[in-house]
Amino acid sequence: MIDWSKAKPAGHWQLPFEGAWPTAVALLPSGKQLVAGNEKGELFVWDLPGDLVAEVGKNETPPLAPVRQLVGHENGITRIVALPGGHTIATASLDHTVRLWDLNAATAGTAEVVLDRESRERKAKKGDKQANSAPGVTVAQQTDCVVLKSHADWVSALALSRDGSQLVSGDYRAQVIVWDVASRAAKQQWQGLAWNWIVALAFTPDAKSALVSEVRYKRDDFDVPAAALRVWNVTDAQVTLDLLKAQFPKYDPQAASYEASQVWRKFVAAGLVAVDVSPDGKLLAAGQGGETDKGTIHLLDATSGKLVRSVGNHQYGVTDLRFTSDGRYLLSVGRDTTLRVTTVADGKELLALNAPRGGQFKDWLSALSVSADERRVAAADIAGLVHVWQLVDD
Amino acid sequence: MKTHCGSSEHLSRRALLKGSLTTSAGGVVMNWGGLFGNPGWAEEVQRQKKHCILLWMNGGASQFETFDMKVGRPTGGVFRSIATNVPGTQVCELMPHMAQQMDKIAVIRSMRTSEVDHPGGIYLMHTGYRPSATVRFPEVGAIVAKYQGRPGKDLPDFIKVSSQGDAGAGFLGPRYQPFGIGSKGDLPPFTNSSLAKEVESRRHELRSFVESQYTQDNPSQLARMHHEAYEAARRLQSVQQKFKLDAEWDKYRELYGDSGFGRRCLLARKLVESGVAFIEVGQSSYDSHADNASWHKGLVPPMEQAWAGLLTDLKDRGLLDNTLVVWTGEIGRTPKINNRAGRDHYVRCWSTALAGCGIKGGLVYGESDADGVEVKDSPVSEGDFFATIYQSLSINPREENFAGVRPVPLAPFGSKVVTDLLA
Numbered sequence: 046m047i048d049w050s051k052a053k054p055a056g057h058w059q060l061p062f063e064g065a066w067p068t069a070v071a072l073l074p075s076g077k078q079l080v081a082g083n084e085k086g087e088l089f090v091w092d093l094p095g096d097l098v099a100e101v102g103k104n105e106t107p108p109l110a111p112v113r114q115l116v117g118h119e120n121g122i123t124r125i126v127a128l129p130g131g132h133t134i135a136t137a138s139l140d141h142t143v144r145l146w147d148l149n150a151a152t153a154g155t156a157e158v159v160l161d162r163e164s165r166e167r168k169a170k171k172g173d174k175q176a177n178s179a180p181g182v183t184v185a186q187q188t189d190c191v192v193l194k195s196h197a198d199w200v201s202a203l204a205l206s207r208d209g210s211q212l213v214s215g216d217y218r219a220q221v222i223v224w225d226v227a228s229r230a231a232k233q234q235w236q237g238l239a240w241n242w243i244v245a246l247a248f249t250p251d252a253k254s255a256l257v258s259e260v261r262y263k264r265d266d267f268d269v270p271a272a273a274l275r276v277w278n279v280t281d282a283q284v285t286l287d288l289l290k291a292q293f294p295k296y297d298p299q300a301a302s303y304e305a306s307q308v309w310r311k312f313v314a315a316g317l318v319a320v321d322v323s324p325d326g327k328l329l330a331a332g333q334g335g336e337t338d339k340g341t342i343h344l345l346d347a348t349s350g351k352l353v354r355s356v357g358n359h360q361y362g363v364t365d366l367r368f369t370s371d372g373r374y375l376l377s378v379g380r381d382t383t384l385r386v387t388t389v390a391d392g393k394e395l396l397a398l399n400a401p402r403g404g405q406f407k408d409w410l411s412a413l414s415v416s417a418d419e420r421r422v423a424a425a426d427i428a429g430l431v432h433v434w435q436l437v438d439d
Numbered sequence: 440m441k442t443h444c445g446s447s448e449h450l451s452r453r454a455l456l457k458g459s460l461t462t463s464a465g466g467v468v469m470n471w472g473g474l475f476g477n478p479g480w481a482e483e484v485q486r487q488k489k490h491c492i493l494l495w496m497n498g499g500a501s502q503f504e505t506f507d508m509k510v511g512r513p514t515g516g517v518f519r520s521i522a523t524n525v526p527g528t529q530v531c532e533l534m535p536h537m538a539q540q541m542d543k544i545a546v547i548r549s550m551r552t553s554e555v556d557h558p559g560g561i562y563l564m565h566t567g568y569r570p571s572a573t574v575r576f577p578e579v580g581a582i583v584a585k586y587q588g589r590p591g592k593d594l595p596d597f598i599k600v601s602s603q604g605d606a607g608a609g610f611l612g613p614r615y616q617p618f619g620i621g622s623k624g625d626l627p628p629f630t631n632s633s634l635a636k637e638v639e640s641r642r643h644e645l646r647s648f649v650e651s652q653y654t655q656d657n658p659s660q661l662a663r664m665h666h667e668a669y670e671a672a673r674r675l676q677s678v679q680q681k682f683k684l685d686a687e688w689d690k691y692r693e694l695y696g697d698s699g700f701g702r703r704c705l706l707a708r709k710l711v712e713s714g715v716a717f718i719e720v721g722q723s724s725y726d727s728h729a730d731n732a733s734w735h736k737g738l739v740p741p742m743e744q745a746w747a748g749l750l751t752d753l754k755d756r757g758l759l760d761n762t763l764v765v766w767t768g769e770i771g772r773t774p775k776i777n778n779r780a781g782r783d784h785y786v787r788c789w790s791t792a793l794a795g796c797g798i799k800g801g802l803v804y805g806e807s808d809a810d811g812v813e814v815k816d817s818p819v820s821e822g823d824f825f826a827t828i829y830q831s832l833s834i835n836p837r838e839e840n841f842a843g844v845r846p847v848p849l850a851p852f853g854s855k856v857v858t859d860l861l862a
Contacts, residue, residue, distance in 0.1 A: 262738070263738070
């Protein structure tokens with residue numbers, strides 16, 4: 046494992062994934078395979094060299110093309126998680142499904158794909174007449190997957206238990222489903238508040254509970270939307286901790302009151318769209334998303350629900366976050382096109398990767414993933430690429 | 440000696456000639472005082488008792504997330520289309536209730552209008568005219584109030600429920616000003632008297648006496664307006680029950696959907712039933728420069744359920760034949776999704792919809808190109824849109840009112856009624 050206190054980037058590569066916004070990414074545990082998906086529902090698998098720095102140099106993007114396309118989703122990919130075994134991933138989509146893909150499964154034919162279309166068009170505009178006609182890359186296509194179909198709306202959130210035995214998924218009808226990975230069966234489900242959307246999920250380390258964030262957009266300007274951030278027991282589908290209630294005892298999520306609007310404005314902002322539970326299970330993290338002035342990440346006590354501190358240095362909202370394996374740091378990406386590493390104990394920023402693109406509202410990093418040894422970090426960038434950083438600690 | 444005359448006092452030679460020549464075509468109806476109105480036309484309009492409900496999508500709802508889907512195209516976004524009860528016609532998946540009402544509505548997919556920002560667009564899509572420094576054009580609600588209103592009734596003829604637009608009655612004058620009520624249908628404080636009934640009555644008599652004495656010596660429009668406004672506010676006290684929904688909301692919650700907009704639509708139906716000529720019901724805000732999909736995912740479902748409920752309710756009560764339901768905002772939204780996941784303002788090609796009151800149901804009029812960038816077929820301007828609305832309401836869109844000495848037709852010169860939309 047990397048020593049995060051000494052971590053620094055040794056290399057940074059940008060894999061083209063143009064044509065539609067990359068919205069999800071997962072490094073497989075080895076860090077040698079990467080899966081990314083976009084808003085059209087396209088999924089590709091890249092093989093990464095064992096040592097990117099040694100093989101391609103510090104900031105030189107390796108001449109890598111995807112090796113496999115996972116064909117099946119019919120609408121945008123919202124989350125990808127990699128199972129511990131090393132060759133299976135789970136994907137969630139706006140097509141109302143969750144799918145399990147064994148990346149060792151047989152492929153069924155090939156396809157030529159172009160993942161640098163926009164770059165080609167830019168070159169063509171500058172006079173490169175061959176740019177648009179250059180051949181694409183040939184990828185093997187895999188259609189074989191297990192489709193989990195119980196959702197009736199966009200599946201917007203997905204999380205995996207640490208042992209890889211359970212998945213939890215949530216949708217835009219506020220339905221949460223706990224899946225047994227081995228049997229592919231729904232083993233528990235519950236409903237959030239009416240009209241709400243499940244936007245973020247995380248299992249507790251023991252996988253007995255799940256942290257669930259739900260929110261919705263206003264239904265008109267005079268509306269104070271409901272929000273909830275709750276810990277649910279996944280066995281009996283009961284709420285064991287209501288974090289907004291713990292913060293604001295008088296808060297009624299269904300009330301269009303001044304108090305509710307204050308909770309919204311200060312704590313929920315545009316929605317707590319990214320959550321995680323620390324490895325020791327003592328802290329919960331919830332990051333404000335959307336075009337908030339600052340993407341604040343609340344750190345909450347997992348027993349009392351009280352706010353421990355608020356951290357984060359993103360300009361505009363957070364899009365994804367996770368604790369490091371030692372629980373001492375938080376990794377987060379956001380709408381300022383940066384990946385930031387924040388010290389949990391004091392909120393100080395340890396590291397910022399990728400520069401803010403400048404100006405107001407310039408793209409965003411939409412998802413984050415870390416290899417098992419934490420020496421590789423990947424982020425999906427809506428500008429049409431996937432970042433991979435190789436970190437060292439010496 | 441007067442150096443100029445007020446608009447209501449002015450009768451131009453042209454107007455006089457025209458008025459005498461066009462009686463059978465609707466005649467000339469002058470400004471807000473209606474001093475030179477054509478009795479024949481007005482009586483015919485009154486007889487038909489038509490109403491209009493404007494569902495105002497403030498900020499500009501996206502055509503790509505409602506009625507003009509471009510699934511699979513670069514401009515298409517993340518939503519998918521669903522079938523409707525009109526074979527071959529699809530709408531956004533966010534509109535399952537309206538999908539079952541498509542046989543009642545006509546969608547215009549080829550709006551091309553001329554004001555791309557909110558203030559200008561709001562003015563334009565309430566009046567049919569671009570903002571002008573010299574003419575205060577009246578809103579459609581004021582025009583409908585003038586031609587379809589019932590003077591002297593307890594309820595105002597033009598009611599806005601949580602909506603936008605500040606053009607008001609324009610040169611038609613204060614008599615046709617909108618009566619605005621809040622987002623929950625709450626009446627303004629002045630509609631409630633804090634006085635005991637007999638005390639209020641005595642005060643009213645005293646004030647009426649003083650007022651009548653004053654106006655005998657000072658016959659001014661202002662005094663008359665004050666009197667009319669006061670009387671109208673006073674009359675409202677007797678019809679407050681019309682605005683109360685709580686008692687019957689449980690009965691209609693499922694039909695209209697459990698939302699503020701649903702309640703406002705139910706109120707609109709009640710007001711139509713009570714004889715109000717024009718009701719505008721607003722929903723905010725569709726100005727989704729960022730996170731367009733999420734905004735529409737939040738806003739469209741309660742809106743479309745309420746709209747579908749309104750159409751069903753009007754139909755069931757036999758009111759839809761004489762009630763025009765207009766669905767529009769001030770602008771459409773860009774084909775391109777920006778790097779805030781939003782869509783910006785766009786007026787080169789966007790969508791509106793009409794229903795009831797002689798509008799052909801199950802019709803999609805006009806067409807956008809493959810990516811929704813340009814109108815491919817049958818463009819409809821703001822003028823054409825309003826001309827069609829007026830025609831549907833049996834109001835001659837070429838009818839002229841006067842802004843000072845300037846004759847102003849209800850729909851701008853050159854506007855065409857889209858006859859294909861009319862049954």
